[in-house]
Amino acid sequence: MLLKLAWQSLLSRRVTVGLTIFAVSLSVALFLGVEKVRTGAKASFADTISDTDLIVGARSGGVQLLLYSVFRVGNATNNVTWESYQDIAARPEVDWIVPISLGDSHRGFRVMGTTQAYFDRYKYRGGRDLTLAEGQRFDDLFDAVVGADVAAELGYAPGDSIVVAHGLASFSEHDDKPFRVSGVLAKTGTPVDRTVFVSLEAIEAIHVDWTNGARTPGAAVGAEAVRAMDLTPEAVTAAMIGVKSRLQVFGLQRWINEYREEPLLAILPGVALQELWDLIGVAETALVGVSAMVVATALLGMAAMIFSGLAERRREMAILRAMGARPWTILALLMTEALLMAAMGVLLGAALLYAGLWGGRAWVDAAFGIYLPIGAPTGRELGVLALVIAAAGMVSLAPAWRAYRMSLADGMTVRI
8 A cells, every 4th residue: 555655756756866866777777887897897807918928027016017028118227138038938847838939010000020829829808719800920020910999090001001109109110121010919908909900020121221229330231131131139028828727827927036147037927907996996986986986976866856855745745644544654655655766766877788788798808808797686686676665765765754754734734
């Protein structure tokens, strides 16, 4: 009976009630959307690199090594000599190893020297392979494969010519040895999209006539002449390693970290990714806090709506009291109305969220590299929805208590 009475009361005020429900639904959709983006971003961040057991570089910090080798942010403190790289590659625990050479750039994008094995061994988002949207991998000495963002922002297609600049913020270019774009990688949502890939030999080729960051006077070597030279690298920036058995990871890591020929560091990508996420987790907390404040504002607006309507409903309350309704019935009626509005707002908000996910997740994945799965609400999300409904009941206590204290005589009095 109370539920039916509350429902009829809401219908009689359908315009203001509808606007209140819509405000609550938008706040709930925002809160759940932030939660989906937060978890999706964290999962996508953790899946930036997968199926790689160790990353090796010069001894520094684990997060720093991860940043420059995977995210192309910052620079290495030192390189790994080619002899050390070969020593590591010869270890019986190593199943595969892929070298990485960084240092040059192209119009704001990092240039990375590596081998063909990089395209086979680099995995992301739980084991996905790199694929080519156009063209093919680098085959010639001066071939280059560009990431999806590089191609999109600079308008590159297979066959276009590009020139690599020396260093990251340098006006010196290796314009005597231009590269040809051989392929464009499909979008991954990882730093791969903003990278230009060339062979290790190409990195050596463009630097054969350079010394200390500048061209060696009188020692120019043409693009054709360099092809006949020994282009074995002297050093690499880092290396990705896969082991034959996961049980061997920690033993190999310890051996590399204690390597006597030069100071090296081996990190587990997953552990370093978690450390990095912990460092930037303040933004995650801020997003959740802001969305929670939006929900709180919507609930306070609902309480204000109930308060403002009490003056208009004084006679309604008096009639209910005259018909035998007890004061606690009035209190329960207003609380029930608030709970019904909150429940409808929660349901509508969840519907808006899933409609948005269904229509926009492909665009979010392509534009930002954040994969937002569509699945049943998690326990945390259901808990949030229940908390919103409970909070609605709490904020309705104040106006309900005021209605509870209205006397029959006060309600029947006509004020002039």
